[in-house]
Amino acid sequence: MGAAERLNAKEKAWRNELGFDLDTGANQEDVNRLKKAVREVRARKGLDGLDELDPDDPNNPNREGGEFVIEPQTSEITKKEDDTPKQLAQSKFEDLRYPYTSIDGTQDFIKFTIVEYKRKASGRLVGGPSLNSDLLGNIILPIPSQLTDANSVDYGQGSLNFVQETALNAGSSLIAGNVDRFKASITRGINQMGNAQDNEQLVSNWFAMKAVNALGLGGAVNFNQLTARSSGAVINPNMELLFNGPTLRNFSFQFKFTPRFQQESEAVKSIIRTFKKNMAPRKGKGTAMLKTPNVFQIQYVGKAKQYLNNIKLCALRNISTNYTADGNFTTYADGAPISSTIVLSFTELIPIYNEDYDESVGGVGY
Numbered sequence: 001m002g003a004a005e006r007l008n009a010k011e012k013a014w015r016n017e018l019g020f021d022l023d024t025g026a027n028q029e030d031v032n033r034l035k036k037a038v039r040e041v042r043a044r045k046g047l048d049g050l051d052e053l054d055p056d057d058p059n060n061p062n063r064e065g066g067e068f069v070i071e072p073q074t075s076e077i078t079k080k081e082d083d084t085p086k087q088l089a090q091s092k093f094e095d096l097r098y099p100y101t102s103i104d105g106t107q108d109f110i111k112f113t114i115v116e117y118k119r120k121a122s123g124r125l126v127g128g129p130s131l132n133s134d135l136l137g138n139i140i141l142p143i144p145s146q147l148t149d150a151n152s153v154d155y156g157q158g159s160l161n162f163v164q165e166t167a168l169n170a171g172s173s174l175i176a177g178n179v180d181r182f183k184a185s186i187t188r189g190i191n192q193m194g195n196a197q198d199n200e201q202l203v204s205n206w207f208a209m210k211a212v213n214a215l216g217l218g219g220a221v222n223f224n225q226l227t228a229r230s231s232g233a234v235i236n237p238n239m240e241l242l243f244n245g246p247t248l249r250n251f252s253f254q255f256k257f258t259p260r261f262q263q264e265s266e267a268v269k270s271i272i273r274t275f276k277k278n279m280a281p282r283k284g285k286g287t288a289m290l291k292t293p294n295v296f297q298i299q300y301v302g303k304a305k306q307y308l309n310n311i312k313l314c315a316l317r318n319i320s321t322n323y324t325a326d327g328n329f330t331t332y333a334d335g336a337p338i339s340s341t342i343v344l345s346f347t348e349l350i351p352i353y354n355e356d357y358d359e360s361v362g363g364v365g366y
Contacts, residue, residue, distance in 0.1 A: 096271050097140040098257060100264040108302030110253070112139040114278050115313065117292040129295065129313060129349060136278070136294060139271055140301070144253050149309045151352060151366070154244040159237035246351035249366075251298070251311065256325055256341045265336035272321060272342060279316040296346065300363075308363045314346035 103109065114136040117129055160168075166188065173182035209223050224234040259265040282291040298311040323329065325339040332338060352366045 092134075093137040093274065095138040095140060096267060096274060098255075098264065098267055098271060099142070099260075100267045103140065103301075105302070108143050108300065108304040109140050110143055111299045111301050112141070112275075113137075113297040113299070114139070114274070115295050115297055117295050137274075139274060141255055141271075143300070143304070144255055146254065147308075149249070149251065149311075151249065152247050154247050155241050156244045157239055158242040159239045161235045161237050163235065165238075246353070248351055249311075249348045251314065251346040251348075252343065253346075254341060254343045256339065258325075258339045259336060262332075262334065262336070265332065265334070268340070269336070272319075272340075275316065275319050275342070275344065279319060295349065298346065306363055310361050310363060310366050311346075312348045312350060312352070312366070314348050316344060317347050318345040319343070 097103065097109075116134040116136060118133045119129060169188075170182050173179075173184075209226055228234050257268045257271075259268050278294040278296075281293050284291055293315070296314045296316055298314055299305070300308045320343045322341045323337045325337075325341040330338045357365045
């Protein structure tokens with residue numbers, strides 16, 4: 001039996017002794033845990049049940065600088081070790097991409113960088129998440145066939161008739177202790193009412209409306225409808241379109257996957273899984289609280305980015321997957337779908353402000 005075969009047999013014996021799962025491939029973290037556990041068992045058991053390696057064997061874990069030779073588990077389809085993206089740690093991962101080909105400067109792509117959500121350390125409750133968060137990895141996909149952006153702000157109609165204006169001016173003057181201004185506000189309101197046509201009818205309708213509404217007779221009576229029926233006129237509402245605030249932009253991207261070989265099928269599976277995992281909330285130490293899911297920085301890669309919009313940090317709010325993109329369910333021999341689509345729906349975490357365009361942002365801005 002050769003040295004490699006003897007080492008593999010002893011490794012399996014150690015795994016059986018220590019309870020390691022033989023059906024899963026080992027990564028470096030497993031190797032380090034195995035080496036540590038082997039030393040502990042050897043020291044505790046005095047090598048009972050465990051064969052000692054040749055001290056001159058470079059694979060001896062007790063030899064300084066020694067490393068295990070781990071033979072990766074293989075499936076029915078043989079793959080090279082670096083053919084399929086691997087999970088490096090619990091949270092970080094190697095960059096994923098589709099198509100599974102090299103990327104050069106002649107192509108345009110869209111890159112989704114997954115960022116751990118952290119609040120700013122300033123202690124303030126406003127301002128959005130921290131921009132100095134940990135980057136967990138990238139997903140690089142081709143530019144989708146439909147690429148749009150829409151900017152909007154929120155406006156709404158507002159009205160303020162002369163009665164409301166008089167009451168506001170008088171009230172603010174009274175609160176400020178300015179008696180003269182209070183009197184002037186009341187006088188101005190009375191004058192406006194005196195200039196109105198049929199002011200006696202106006203006052204009569206007002207008190208009649210209040211009485212009916214207070215007694216609950218006949219439902220709620222609208223004052224403007226009452227004056228329109230009695231005199232054919234309504235109080236001028238002084239209506240304006242008023243700014244309410246900014247809005248948060250939404251982005252939707254649709255991607256179609258048609259893997260050509262097994263490595264590409266594995267890449268597509270990892271991409272879909274990674275999107276789903278990082279949009280899900282995380283459990284805290286207990287069950288009472290949930291942590292905010294990871295967020296996404298979306299960027300265009302390539303020459304076209306100088307003509308496209310920029311996007312702030314986004315939350316992935318929805319992902320829908322269609323495993324029958326061509327109208328029927330067809331798979332390769334290993335079960336991988338021949339064609340599938342995903343639709344990603346993102347919303348920016350903070351709105352766009354005028355000052356954002358003064359910064360060094362390229363393309364068309366935001």
